[in-house]
Structures are given as structure tokens and as C-alpha cells.
Amino acid sequence: MTHASSRLFLFLGAFFFVALPALASQADDRLARGRYLANGVGRCFWCHSPLNDGDPATPRPETLGTGDVLDPETPVVAPNLTPDAETGLGRWSETEVVRAIREGVGRDGRALRGDHPSAYYSVMTDEDALAVVAYLRSLRPVRRSLPRSTPAKSRTETVQPPTSPAKATSIRTPLERGRYLVQLGECLGCHTTTTRQGTPFRELAFGGGRRFRLEKGFGFEYAPDPSFTPSAKLASPDETKLVASANITQDPSGIAFYTEGVFLQTIRTGRVAGVRALSSAMPWVFFKEMTDDDLKAVFAYLSTVPGVRHRVNNTEPPTYCPLCGRRHGLGELNAPVQR
Ligand code: HEC
Ligand code: HEC
Ligand SMILES: [Zn+2]
Structure with a gap:
């Protein structure tokens, strides 16, 4: 073997042993x-x-x-x-x-x-x-x-408008990563209502109230939601089967009582603070696969969004809510919006 070819041999050897496995x-x-x-x-x-x-x-x-x-x-x-x-x-x-x-x-x-x-x-x-x-x-x-x-x-208009792709360098801190994951996870979309015309209610961002019906394990949005008037009594015969998304802001009417630990427990077990079972219209069964670090980042980001005063509760019978125009548990306790 010449000197040059043995070098080449060494080089190839290094490639196969180092570069290929890498x-x-x-x-x-x-x-x-x-x-x-x-x-x-x-x-x-x-x-x-x-x-x-x-x-x-x-x-x-x-x-x-x-x-x-x-x-x-x-x-x-x-x-x-x-x-x-x-x-x-x-x-x-x-x-x-x-x-x-x-x-x-x-x-x-x-x-x-x-x-x-x-x-x-x-x-x-x-x-x-x-x-x-x-x-x-x-x-x-x-x-x-x-x-x-x-x-x-x-x-259809989405609550979260399309954006350009993020850069790997712009999602490094926990807050940046949390925002990114919240965007990918459609949290804003499901947890924000729209006006009668279908325009997202910006003032109610993450404030909940959007209604879903669960069918064969999948949460369909109940749309167009025919509530919107106090007189529209039982908007649908199976209204009891509808579930409203929660207010996930830090307002007292939202999830101000959550600590990071409660959030992780809720997503991992599908039970609020390990107690009340969440409807699977909330895709926690997928979100529970996220790492602790990612879930903590999501919680950290959610904690920075403005609080929204909007009482929503799925354990109470639905009543008309003058704030979001839909019928949901504790709806009657919300103040009408000034428009
Ligand atoms: C909420 C339901 C839903 C989720 C979640 C969803 N998709 Fe889809 N996806 C659809 C539907 C419905 C279509 C077909 C739309 C149509 O044909 O107009 C589609 C179309 C597609 C297509 C085009 C396929 C084709 O044959 O035209 C791809 C690729 C795709 N989805 C990938 C994904 C990936 C990857 C994910 C997760 C990151 C994902 N989808 C999450 C509902 C969903
Ligand atoms: C497909 C719609 C949908 C998506 C996407 C979604 N949610 Fe939900 N979420 C719901 C619904 C509906 C409920 C109410 C479930 C119930 O009360 O049984 C809910 C409930 C919750 C709760 C429980 C609040 C409580 O204590 O009552 C938390 C926390 C939550 N969602 C966080 C999130 C986060 C974070 C994301 C994004 C990573 C997200 N959700 C994405 C529909 C959704
Ligand atoms: Zn409401």
C-alpha cells in the first residue's frame, strides 16, 4: 500500500466509523x-x-x-x-x-x-x-x-392567522418555546369564541366558551352555534352533550388556581387537578405525550396572556352568556360586553 492510498484508507475508515454513525x-x-x-x-x-x-x-x-x-x-x-x-x-x-x-x-x-x-x-x-x-x-x-x-x-377565518415558519433560533427560551407549542397545539383556536359573523373575539382570547360535541372520540366544533340570543332556549335537543372550552387565562374566572404542577397533572391524567374528568373534546390524550419541559413552557407562556373575565363551567347546566353570546355553564353570571 502506498503512503497516499493508506491515507485514503484511513480517511475512509474514519468516515465509516465516525461520520456514518453520526x-x-x-x-x-x-x-x-x-x-x-x-x-x-x-x-x-x-x-x-x-x-x-x-x-x-x-x-x-x-x-x-x-x-x-x-x-x-x-x-x-x-x-x-x-x-x-x-x-x-x-x-x-x-x-x-x-x-x-x-x-x-x-x-x-x-x-x-x-x-x-x-x-x-x-x-x-x-x-x-x-x-x-x-x-x-x-x-x-x-x-x-x-x-x-x-x-x-x-x-374559514381562523382565530390564529397563518404566520411564516418560526426559526429554530427564535424558539430557544422556555417562553418562546411555550408560545410556539401553544401555536402548534391550536389552544387559541379552541379556547376562543367568535362573534355571530364568525370573527374571532380578540378580547376573549383564551377565554373559552367555544362549544364542541364529542362523536366517536373526536371533538367537532358545534358550528354554526345557534345560541346568540337569550331566547334561543335549548339551542339543540342534545345540548347537554355539548362541552364548552375552558377559560385558560390567569383571571380568577379562569385557571388562576393552577400551579405548574396542577397543569402538568391535568394534562397528564385528563382530570382537572387529578379530579374532574376532562372531556376528550380537549385533546389531552395527545398533549399528555409532551415532555415535562415542554408542558412547563406551555404553562409559562399561558401565564403571560392577558386575563379574561369569563365564567365557563361544564358541570353546571348551560345558560345564555351575554359576553360570548353562547349558552354554557355559568353563562348568566357574565357581564354583557359593551359594543
Ligand atoms: C382536526 C383534524 C386534522 C388534524 C389534527 C390534522 N389533519 Fe391533516 N388533514 C385533515 C383533513 C380533513 C384533510 C383533508 C382536507 C381536504 O381534502 O380538503 C387533511 C389533509 C392533510 C394532508 C394532505 C393529504 C392529501 O392526500 O391531500 C396532509 C399531508 C396532512 N393532512 C398532514 C397532517 C399532519 C402531518 C398532521 C399533524 C401535524 C395533520 N395533518 C393534522 C384533518 C386534520
Ligand atoms: C379541539 C379543541 C381544543 C384544543 C385544540 C385545546 N383545547 Fe383545551 N379544552 C377544550 C375543551 C372543550 C375543554 C373543556 C373540557 C371539559 O371541561 O371537560 C378544554 C379544557 C382545557 C383545560 C382544563 C381547564 C379547567 O380546569 O377546566 C386546560 C388546562 C386546557 N384545555 C388547556 C389547553 C391547552 C394548553 C391547549 C393547547 C396546547 C388546549 N387546551 C387545546 C378544547 C380544546
Ligand atoms: Zn360565554
Whole structure:
């Protein structure tokens, strides 16, 4: 062996022993990050998987990511995300999948229905979006053909407007990370009501009152909510089955009584302070997969949002609320808004 070729040999040896394992472990990290986001704060399989009949309902592992019919009438269908070439994402490029997730644009360039919460995912960093795609590609490809959703007539206004992706460098402190996770987790969207016209109630941000009905483990927004007038008595015959989102601000009418420990306990157990069971219209069963550090960051950020005076309680019978215009427990105790 000449001197030069032995050097090359050493170099290649070093590459195989040092660089390749390093690359492989980078790929492992990316996959783990994608799995964490998709199954946790991103809650992809709440929609994109058949759920079991449990309470809380959880995705069936053997059909994970194979899509599901959310509403058979419209229909609204969350497509198969496994790498199957015919019925899943097998032929999609990485860029196409990222665009669908963050921008709500289908492979054919058409807008996806707002049921896919792209406005919330729009903030996802490039690294995180690619991690989710890498994870989806690691799913077992399953051939499962589903009908397509009926395209939405228009884009519905989301409480949280779409943003440009965050940069990894801008989500380093716990508060920054908490804000990022709250954005990805759609906390603002579910915990903020809208006016009769569907415009988000900015003054009631995180103040709760939005109503959901739970069906087959999935929390559908009860929309358009026909409350809005005190005389609209029982707005629907099964009103008792509706659950209003909670006020998660630090106002005394909200979760001022929460400590960080209570917050972690609530999300992890699906019981407020370990006691009252939360409806699974609140996707705690996914959020409970988040790390302690991430949940603490979420709580830290939530503690900085302005308090909203709005009493909402799901253990009391619904009454008309002059503040948010809906019927929910303790509604009658809220002061009308000056408009
Ligand atoms: C609340 C339900 C819901 C959640 C949560 C959700 N999606 Fe979707 N998603 C949908 C629906 C419904 C569609 C189809 C919309 C349409 O066809 O107009 C869709 C479409 C998509 C598409 C386009 C697929 C295709 O064949 O056109 C991709 C990719 C996708 N979602 C990925 C994800 C990922 C990744 C996550 C988690 C980070 C996620 N979704 C979370 C409901 C959801
Ligand atoms: C799909 C809608 C939805 C999303 C997304 C959502 N929530 Fe909720 N949340 C609800 C509903 C509905 C309730 C009320 C459940 C009940 O009272 O049984 C609730 C209740 C809660 C409670 C319990 C408050 C109490 O003590 O009564 C907390 C805390 C909470 N949510 C925090 C969050 C956080 C943090 C996020 C984002 C990471 C989030 N939620 C995202 C719908 C949602
Ligand atoms: Zn209200």
C-alpha cells in the first residue's frame, strides 16, 4: 500500500466509523422529533387514523396514519398519510407534504379544507416540518382508499392567522418555546369564541366558551352555534352533550388556581387537578405525550396572556352568556360586553 492510498484508507475508515454513525444518529433524532410532534402537540392521528372505542379514544396502532372519515355527510375525510404509493403519500415529494401541512395546499395545488389546521402548523420550523415528514415516511405503508373531502367553498377565518415558519433560533427560551407549542397545539383556536359573523373575539382570547360535541372520540366544533340570543332556549335537543372550552387565562374566572404542577397533572391524567374528568373534546390524550419541559413552557407562556373575565363551567347546566353570546355553564353570571 502506498503512503497516499493508506491515507485514503484511513480517511475512509474514519468516515465509516465516525461520520456514518453520526449521520445515522442524526436521522434517528429527526425521526424521534417527528414522532414526538405528530403524536403529541400536533395530534395528527386524532384525525388521520381510525380511533378505538375507548374514552378517551386513541388511534388504533395497527392502522396508524391510514386516514379516517371525520364527517360522512359533507364528506370531510382526513387522508391516508402512510407511504403507500396509490392511496397514501408514497409519491409525494418532501416539499409537497410540508406545503400541505403548513400551508394547507394539496398536491394538485388546490386549497385543503380548513379542517386540517394548517394555520396553526404554519409556524412550524423547517426542521420540525421535515422531521414530521421523515416520521410519516417511516410508517408502515397501508393501502386504504378513502373518498376525498368536498372542497370548502371558502377559507374559514381562523382565530390564529397563518404566520411564516418560526426559526429554530427564535424558539430557544422556555417562553418562546411555550408560545410556539401553544401555536402548534391550536389552544387559541379552541379556547376562543367568535362573534355571530364568525370573527374571532380578540378580547376573549383564551377565554373559552367555544362549544364542541364529542362523536366517536373526536371533538367537532358545534358550528354554526345557534345560541346568540337569550331566547334561543335549548339551542339543540342534545345540548347537554355539548362541552364548552375552558377559560385558560390567569383571571380568577379562569385557571388562576393552577400551579405548574396542577397543569402538568391535568394534562397528564385528563382530570382537572387529578379530579374532574376532562372531556376528550380537549385533546389531552395527545398533549399528555409532551415532555415535562415542554408542558412547563406551555404553562409559562399561558401565564403571560392577558386575563379574561369569563365564567365557563361544564358541570353546571348551560345558560345564555351575554359576553360570548353562547349558552354554557355559568353563562348568566357574565357581564354583557359593551359594543
Ligand atoms: C382536526 C383534524 C386534522 C388534524 C389534527 C390534522 N389533519 Fe391533516 N388533514 C385533515 C383533513 C380533513 C384533510 C383533508 C382536507 C381536504 O381534502 O380538503 C387533511 C389533509 C392533510 C394532508 C394532505 C393529504 C392529501 O392526500 O391531500 C396532509 C399531508 C396532512 N393532512 C398532514 C397532517 C399532519 C402531518 C398532521 C399533524 C401535524 C395533520 N395533518 C393534522 C384533518 C386534520
Ligand atoms: C379541539 C379543541 C381544543 C384544543 C385544540 C385545546 N383545547 Fe383545551 N379544552 C377544550 C375543551 C372543550 C375543554 C373543556 C373540557 C371539559 O371541561 O371537560 C378544554 C379544557 C382545557 C383545560 C382544563 C381547564 C379547567 O380546569 O377546566 C386546560 C388546562 C386546557 N384545555 C388547556 C389547553 C391547552 C394548553 C391547549 C393547547 C396546547 C388546549 N387546551 C387545546 C378544547 C380544546
Ligand atoms: Zn360565554
